[in-house]
Amino acid sequence: MTTIAHIIERATCMGNLFFTQEHMHFFNADIGDTTYEGVGGVYFVTSEQFQGPAGDVHPRRFTVRQWAHEWGDILTAGLFYDIKEALYAVQAAQHLCSESLERQTNRLLSLFTTRAELGKYQDGVCGDIGRIVEKGWCAPCGGRIELVFGETRLGHRCVTGIEFVDKQPEDASDTLILKAELRRICNAYLSGAAT
Numbered sequence: 001m002t003t004i005a006h007i008i009e010r011a012t013c014m015g016n017l018f019f020t021q022e023h024m025h026f027f028n029a030d031i032g033d034t035t036y037e038g039v040g041g042v043y044f045v046t047s048e049q050f051q052g053p054a055g056d057v058h059p060r061r062f063t064v065r066q067w068a069h070e071w072g073d074i075l076t077a078g079l080f081y082d083i084k085e086a087l088y089a090v091q092a093a094q095h096l097c098s099e100s101l102e103r104q105t106n107r108l109l110s111l112f113t114t115r116a117e118l119g120k121y122q123d124g125v126c127g128d129i130g131r132i133v134e135k136g137w138c139a140p141c142g143g144r145i146e147l148v149f150g151e152t153r154l155g156h157r158c159v160t161g162i163e164f165v166d167k168q169p170e171d172a173s174d175t176l177i178l179k180a181e182l183r184r185i186c187n188a189y190l191s192g193a194a195t
Helices: 003-011 021-027 085-097 099-110 129-135 172-193
Strands: 030-038 041-048 059-067 072-076 146-150 158-165
Touching: 003 030, 003 041, 003 072, 030 085, 030 129, 041 085, 059 085, 059 172, 072 172, 158 172
Parallel strands: none
Antiparallel strands: 030 041, 041 059, 059 072, 146 158
């Protein structure tokens, strides 16, 4: 099983600055001791607490992170500084590591479809993350999603953004979740394809 110590060592050796003292201090970040590893990848939980310029201290919140070992990168699973309770962050990490990328893709893309059309995709992709990434787009019923590509700090191809064409999801929070999670899943696929 991959440990936090292993992740810190490998990421640092590969030039990632995530675990530097400066980064941890800036975000007042703590790293959980436990990793969650399974078919969906390796995850861990961090917590961050911000202090405003006037000295006001914001509440400590939690973020689920994914270790992209091929790149030596740390990906944010979902939204940064979004989870209010440590227990919920741990449950999310456990769920993500146990769910295949294809299942995660199907579930997340279903946010973009109408309830009557769940799982039916115009181009037959139906959650095949490899096809989505290689084509650079997919078309769930009612709209098209395009991927915006860039490079990681170490020069690997990655998805930097998601653009909606034709239709936006009805719920704005669904839009943020879908963009963040689909980007993470595509990058997990790309990091696995990089080997």
